[in-house]
Amino acid sequence: MADAKIRIKNLYKIFGNKPDQVMHLVRQGVSKQELLDEHKHVLGLSDINIDIPAKRIHVIMGLSGSGKSTLIRHINRLIEPTDGKVIVDGDDVMEMSSNDLMHFRRFKASMVFQKFALLPHRTVAQNAAYGLTIQGVGEGEAVERSQRWLERVGLGGFEKHFPAQLSGGMQQRVGLARALATDAEILLMDEAFSALDPLIRNDMQGILLDLQKELHKTIVFITHDLDEALRIGDQISILRDGAVIQDGDPQDIIMRPADDYISDFIKDINRGRVIKVSTLMTKAARVSGPKFETTALLEDVLTTLNKSKTDSGAVVDGKGKVVGKITMKDAIQAMARPQRSETGTRYK
Amino acid sequence: MFDFFTEFPDMSRRDLRDFKLAVDGAFRDFSRTNGEAIEAFFDPLLWFLIWLEKLLVATPWPVILIVVGGLAYLGSRSWKLALGSVLSFMLIGYFGMWEDTMSTIALISVATLLCILIGMPLGIWMAKSDRVQSVITPILDVMQTIPIFVYLLPVLMLLGIGKVPGLIAVCVYAMPPMVRLTNLGIRLVDSDVLEAANAFGANDKQKLFGVQIPLALPNIFAGINQTIMMALAMVVIASMIGVRGLGIPVLQAIQNQYLALGFMNGLAIVGLAIIFDRVSQKYGKRLQEHRGGHDHG
Numbered sequence: 001m002a003d004a005k006i007r008i009k010n011l012y013k014i015f016g017n018k019p020d021q022v023m024h025l026v027r028q029g030v031s032k033q034e035l036l037d038e039h040k041h042v043l044g045l046s047d048i049n050i051d052i053p054a055k056r057i058h059v060i061m062g063l064s065g066s067g068k069s070t071l072i073r074h075i076n077r078l079i080e081p082t083d084g085k086v087i088v089d090g091d092d093v094m095e096m097s098s099n100d101l102m103h104f105r106r107f108k109a110s111m112v113f114q115k116f117a118l119l120p121h122r123t124v125a126q127n128a129a130y131g132l133t134i135q136g137v138g139e140g141e142a143v144e145r146s147q148r149w150l151e152r153v154g155l156g157g158f159e160k161h162f163p164a165q166l167s168g169g170m171q172q173r174v175g176l177a178r179a180l181a182t183d184a185e186i187l188l189m190d191e192a193f194s195a196l197d198p199l200i201r202n203d204m205q206g207i208l209l210d211l212q213k214e215l216h217k218t219i220v221f222i223t224h225d226l227d228e229a230l231r232i233g234d235q236i237s238i239l240r241d242g243a244v245i246q247d248g249d250p251q252d253i254i255m256r257p258a259d260d261y262i263s264d265f266i267k268d269i270n271r272g273r274v275i276k277v278s279t280l281m282t283k284a285a286r287v288s289g290p291k292f293e294t295t296a297l298l299e300d301v302l303t304t305l306n307k308s309k310t311d312s313g314a315v316v317d318g319k320g321k322v323v324g325k326i327t328m329k330d331a332i333q334a335m336a337r338p339q340r341s342e343t344g345t346r347y348k
Numbered sequence: 349m350f351d352f353f354t355e356f357p358d359m360s361r362r363d364l365r366d367f368k369l370a371v372d373g374a375f376r377d378f379s380r381t382n383g384e385a386i387e388a389f390f391d392p393l394l395w396f397l398i399w400l401e402k403l404l405v406a407t408p409w410p411v412i413l414i415v416v417g418g419l420a421y422l423g424s425r426s427w428k429l430a431l432g433s434v435l436s437f438m439l440i441g442y443f444g445m446w447e448d449t450m451s452t453i454a455l456i457s458v459a460t461l462l463c464i465l466i467g468m469p470l471g472i473w474m475a476k477s478d479r480v481q482s483v484i485t486p487i488l489d490v491m492q493t494i495p496i497f498v499y500l501l502p503v504l505m506l507l508g509i510g511k512v513p514g515l516i517a518v519c520v521y522a523m524p525p526m527v528r529l530t531n532l533g534i535r536l537v538d539s540d541v542l543e544a545a546n547a548f549g550a551n552d553k554q555k556l557f558g559v560q561i562p563l564a565l566p567n568i569f570a571g572i573n574q575t576i577m578m579a580l581a582m583v584v585i586a587s588m589i590g591v592r593g594l595g596i597p598v599l600q601a602i603q604n605q606y607l608a609l610g611f612m613n614g615l616a617i618v619g620l621a622i623i624f625d626r627v628s629q630k631y632g633k634r635l636q637e638h639r640g641g642h643d644h645g
Contacts, residue, residue, distance in 0.1 A: 076547055105549030117544035121562045131548045133558075182548070 011084030016041030059233035272299030281324030471530025514591030533567025569632030
């Protein structure tokens with residue numbers, strides 16, 4: 001990918017007393033279990049290679065213990081790697097001096113946390129302005145500049161409250177406003193919505209998608225929730241035991257799970273609401289029947305085809321030109337989940 | 349043969365005497381050559397203490413009452429406590445202990461200030477490094493458990509009888525809780541919030557003053573409170589080496605079996621302790637009010 005904003009290359013993280021001394025064993029392919037049993041070191045991340053495109057939402061998904069929170073902390077180097085590179089706009093974050101790193105964190109990458117991590121002794125307005133005050137902007141101006149972000153996330157009128165007076169969802173809006181106020185191009189979100197109840201989480205996802213439509217930030221979003229990943233992710237990397245097991249867009253993951261683990265993962269997904277027409281269509285120039293946009297969802301295709309009592313429909317692009325054909329048979333087949341992983345593994 | 353087991357094989361009397369003489373001699377020489385320099389070093393402290401004492405004694409009593417009431421109210425926002433403080437002071441004055449009380453307040457104030465000025469940075473330093481903590485903790489243990497008269501001895505040899513040795517004695521005893529609780533408070537700061545400060549690129553100074561100290565404030569305040577209490581507990585001891593205040597009459601009472609005098613001055617110390625304690629605790633609590641979840645929405 002040419003426009004990768006963040007490139008993670010051969011990243012390893014080993015936890016233990018002397019990670020450098022066991023690094024060569026890991027390279028030789030010693031398993032995570034063996035490393036733990038015989039060398040008392042924990043393999044946190046193993047040979048991670050991810051290209052994160054600019055101005056898109058890249059989701060890193062995995063269950064607890066998969067290393068996803070460790071991985072996101074390498075991007076702004078809250079955690080030092082054992083080996084590897086994280087290249088942002090051509091600069092290796094791991095090579096930065098402490099001054100450069102401070103500058104990077106202040107101006108280039110801001111972060112939203114699972115447990116909000118707001119300053120309890122400061123008001124909502126002061127919290128939202130925190131990143132700016134760290135940059136050296138005076139308190140008054142910082143509060144003024146962050147004000148519009150508070151309003152943008154729907155917290156106008158709560159400036160003088162303290163975090164403890166707000167609900168979880170509102171606290172995380174403050175967290176989001178704080179991250180946006182620094183105008184950093186990169187937004188790191190570490191399970192940002194995981195601590196919220198489902199309805200609020202849904203709201204927050206909506207707010208994030210709305211914001212992204214106008215802001216076009218490079219967002220790295222960590223989650224353990226597949227529905228969330230599929231809803232907001234332009235790209236998804238699935239992490240297991242510290243290694244990436246599949247990397248692709250949501251359609252890829254749903255249609256071509258790389259292994260049984262992922263098949264298992266996606267079996268409870270409502271496929272009708274995730275799979276898009278563009279994924280299923282076959283190329284064709286002239287087709288009769290109802291017309292569908294390329295982004296139309298499988299669920300709507302089935303309903304429309306069924307109503308119109310035809311067997312196939314036309315797929316049109318944004319300008320109304322026919323680009324493909326979708327048949328009832330393909331649509332129904334896509335609704336059934338793939339049996340096992342012989343459907344073509346994109347990953348090594 | 350049996351002697352070996354019944355009598356501990358100690359060093360000979362002569363060796364022991366030589367050893368003691370050597371230590372005493374060395375320290376005497378040290379205090380002879382450096383005594384004046386050390387005394388000069390503490391002079392500013394002495395001037396400050398004398399100035400404050402004179403100021404408090406010279407200030408007309410109604411003004412002091414107003415200040416006491418005002419400070420108590422500002423600290424605690426409680427009329428009851430402010431009124432109680434003023435009444436206690438009036439009672440103390442009526443029983444003829446006004447001047448001694450002013451002297452004691454001057455001593456306690458300077459001692460507490462000194463303990464904060466030295467103890468807080470020490471506690472912060474301790475919180476930053478486990479090695480520093482492992483060195484300072486046993487020193488604090490010694491400061492709190494060593495019999496007071498034992499460390500008074502070298503102080504007296506160096507500085508003689510007077511206010512400064514008294515002040516040092518009070519501080520040695522009263523500073524440890526300040527150091528300990530500052531260290532504890534900073535170590536207990538929510539690591540998530542500290543990580544957020546890091547993630548936004550805060551430098552050490554921004555982290556210390558923007559996150560660590562403010563979040564450690566409840567513990568730091570508990571430390572100040574403890575320091576004040578322990579300083580008050582030292583008032584009588586301090587009077588033995590020439591510090592004026594409520595301790596002197598207590599000392600006289602002990603020597604001459606004056607029951608009433610002892611109790612009056614003792615209770616005056618207790619009164620001061622209760623006022624200082626309640627006001628500083630209420631103030632510490634008030635600083636933390638925003639942490640509660642009341643007034644939701």
